[in-house]
Amino acid sequence: MAVDLLGGDxxxxxVVDGALHAVQADPSVHLLLVGPVEAAGEVLAALxxxxxxxxxxxxxxxxxxxxxxxIESGVRAAxxxxxxxxxxxxxxxxxxxATVTSAALGxxxxxxxxxxxxxxxxxxxxxxxxxxxxxxxxxxxxxxxLTQARLGAAYAAVAHGIAEPRVGxxxxxxxxxxxxxxxxxxxxxxxxxxxxxxxxxxGLVEGDDVVTGRGADVVVTDGFTGNVLLKxxxxxxxxxxxxxxxxxxxxxxxxxxxxxxxxxxxGAASGPDLAAGIALAADLHRRAAVPSIAAxxxx
Amino acid sequence: MAVDLLGGDxxxxxVVDGALHAVQADPSVHLLLVGPVEAAGEVLAALxxxxxxxxxxxxxxxxxxxxxxxIESGVRAAxxxxxxxxxxxxxxxxxxxATVTSAALGxxxxxxxxxxxxxxxxxxxxxxxxxxxxxxxxxxxxxxxLTQARLGAAYAAVAHGIAEPRVGxxxxxxxxxxxxxxxxxxxxxxxxxxxxxxxxxxGLVEGDDVVTGRGADVVVTDGFTGNVLLKxxxxxxxxxxxxxxxxxxxxxxxxxxxxxxxxxxxGAASGPDLAAGIALAADLHRRAAVPSIAAxxxx
Numbered sequence: 001m002a003v004d005l006l007g008g009d010x011x012x013x014x015v016v017d018g019a020l021h022a023v024q025a026d027p028s029v030h031l032l033l034v035g036p037v038e039a040a041g042e043v044l045a046a047l048x049x050x051x052x053x054x055x056x057x058x059x060x061x062x063x064x065x066x067x068x069x070x071i072e073s074g075v076r077a078a079x080x081x082x083x084x085x086x087x088x089x090x091x092x093x094x095x096x097x098a099t100v101t102s103a104a105l106g107x108x109x110x111x112x113x114x115x116x117x118x119x120x121x122x123x124x125x126x127x128x129x130x131x132x133x134x135x136x137x138x139x140x141x142x143x144x145x146l147t148q149a150r151l152g153a154a155y156a157a158v159a160h161g162i163a164e165p166r167v168g169x170x171x172x173x174x175x176x177x178x179x180x181x182x183x184x185x186x187x188x189x190x191x192x193x194x195x196x197x198x199x200x201x202x203g204l205v206e207g208d209d210v211v212t213g214r215g216a217d218v219v220v221t222d223g224f225t226g227n228v229l230l231k232x233x234x235x236x237x238x239x240x241x242x243x244x245x246x247x248x249x250x251x252x253x254x255x256x257x258x259x260x261x262x263x264x265x266x267g268a269a270s271g272p273d274l275a276a277g278i279a280l281a282a283d284l285h286r287r288a289a290v291p292s293i294a295a296x297x298x299x
Numbered sequence: 300m301a302v303d304l305l306g307g308d309x310x311x312x313x314v315v316d317g318a319l320h321a322v323q324a325d326p327s328v329h330l331l332l333v334g335p336v337e338a339a340g341e342v343l344a345a346l347x348x349x350x351x352x353x354x355x356x357x358x359x360x361x362x363x364x365x366x367x368x369x370i371e372s373g374v375r376a377a378x379x380x381x382x383x384x385x386x387x388x389x390x391x392x393x394x395x396x397a398t399v400t401s402a403a404l405g406x407x408x409x410x411x412x413x414x415x416x417x418x419x420x421x422x423x424x425x426x427x428x429x430x431x432x433x434x435x436x437x438x439x440x441x442x443x444x445l446t447q448a449r450l451g452a453a454y455a456a457v458a459h460g461i462a463e464p465r466v467g468x469x470x471x472x473x474x475x476x477x478x479x480x481x482x483x484x485x486x487x488x489x490x491x492x493x494x495x496x497x498x499x500x501x502g503l504v505e506g507d508d509v510v511t512g513r514g515a516d517v518v519v520t521d522g523f524t525g526n527v528l529l530k531x532x533x534x535x536x537x538x539x540x541x542x543x544x545x546x547x548x549x550x551x552x553x554x555x556x557x558x559x560x561x562x563x564x565x566g567a568a569s570g571p572d573l574a575a576g577i578a579l580a581a582d583l584h585r586r587a588a589v590p591s592i593a594a595x596x597x598x
Binding site: 095096097125135138139170171172173175177179180181183206207208210211212221223224225227228229230231232233234235236237239267268 | 394395396424434437438469470471472474476478479480482505506507509510511520522523524526527528529530531532533534535536538566567
């Protein structure tokens with residue numbers, strides 16, 4: 001797992017913390033730390049010799065505050081490591097835009113995907129739901145939302161084992177004519193044959209459906225609304241009790257539409273969030289989820 | 300309180316239920332039921348003679364399914380009753396668009412307000428927050444968001460007694476360049492002198508801040524994002540425990556920018572939600588909140 005040490009509002013401290021947690025929690029996880037040698041050294045110094053053997057580094061000059069060019073080059077170096085076969089996945093809490101662009105350029109996009117999408121998983125009262133996009137594309141057009149519907153359906157089928165994923169379009173009321181121009185145009189397009197085999201469009205859903213899980217396994221929206229809703233609900237569930245007891249999905253999103261495993265954590269991610277993002281990336285890689293999703297879509 | 304009996308997905312049954320609750324819960328509330336005589340009769344039949352004396356009706360032919368023209372005329376009749384002085388406030392769970400249009404035309408808009416805004420109140424970990432717009436304007440321009448900021452600040456000052464309301468702009472990241480075109484244009488505009496006396500713009504906030512209440516008393520966003528976030532968080536708080544124990548704000552929104560008290564409940568509102576909306580309208584009227592907000596803005 002190539003980890004961007006300088007990604008995030010509280011980097012590198014929380015990334016160091018997250019990397020330590022991730023290595024110690026799962027003896028089969030190997031890390032490639034990308035960033036300042038000082039931060040990587042902190043991780044190595046805190047580990048036992050046995051654990052240390054599972055950590056490699058790509059050193060770099062110390063970070064210079066305000067030099068965002070260098071900071072963003074951290075995720076580029078992590079993507080390059082995956083492209084060159086030195087790592088299996090990228091984990092970053094840095095700028096979403098820089099991560100999406102680096103991944104699209106460095107790993108390549110899937111056929112038919114112009115804009116990759118960030119997919120998050122939320123617990124619901126009845127199970128879990130895939131919400132996308134959560135920040136990669138804030139001003140999508142119809143084609144971008146159709147791509148998201150396809151990507152999200154394939155993710156639910158492969159990662160959640162749902163044979164017939166139900167795809168809903170997030171809007172603000174189910175009466176005809178509700179929603180903005182984009183949302184009013186989508187139902188006719190989604191009702192066609194755009195979704196992968198088994199998946200079906202089930203119509204309009206609202207904010208409450210993302211909590212109850214009623215009616216849909218996948219909820220499609222623009223990256224602005226999706227990001228706001230995700231951060232609101234995740235924080236509500238963190239302060240209080242999630243609607244369903246049991247395993248809470250990691251607070252990290254998976255980039256869909258690029259030829260590699262890329263996990264994006266919040267800019268404000270904590271150490272445990274980073275560790276959960278690394279664990280998610282490792283799990284996706286072990287299950288070959290990303291190539292399976294690509295294969296599912298190309299069938 | 301003029302109550303639109305045919306407003307809402309489950310009308311008139313839940314409105315009848317809400318009206319009953321509202322009359323029985325507060326001996327000073329008077330209702331003017333607007334809609335089918337059969338539904339109004341159900342309310343009257345279930346009340347004691349003393350309570351019945353506080354309910355009047357504006358009868359109408361029975362509703363005809365699918366005849367939305369008539370259904371929307373219910374809220375028009377309720378607005379007319381307020382305009383004519385037969386009632387002090389309107390409560391409807393019907394179409395938001397029809398309610399906003401009827402209120403703007405029937406009651407008049409405040410000076411400088413082109414689009415009225417719907418303001419909701421959410422509990423937070425530290426108090427409560429005013430979120431607007433939650434559905435009146437799904438495609439706002441810069442001017443509409445500036446109006447919302449003014450309306451929300453005045454609401455927080457008057458209704459919540461906050462001397463120096465802090466106004467935040469909802470977006471998806473606080474780094475420069477995040478958010479869509481509209482959001483990137485707003486900070487420069489909000490930093491000017493547009494806000495009413497005492498209020499100040501405190502910058503960008505994110506979805507999690509609406510839950511924690513950190514940093515802002517008023518959160519401004521477009522009606523699409525606001526509606527989705529409101530329904531998501533309200534449903535999360537209903538299924539689980541709200542972040543703060545104590546009084547939970549009613550699940551109803553106040554229309555700001557028109558010369559009258561208008562409360563909008565969700566289309567999917569329950570009877571207790573309707574009753575809470577009626578109680579909110581009565582409370583706003585007793586406190587002369589709407590004229591106070593208008594006066595606050597014109598100072």
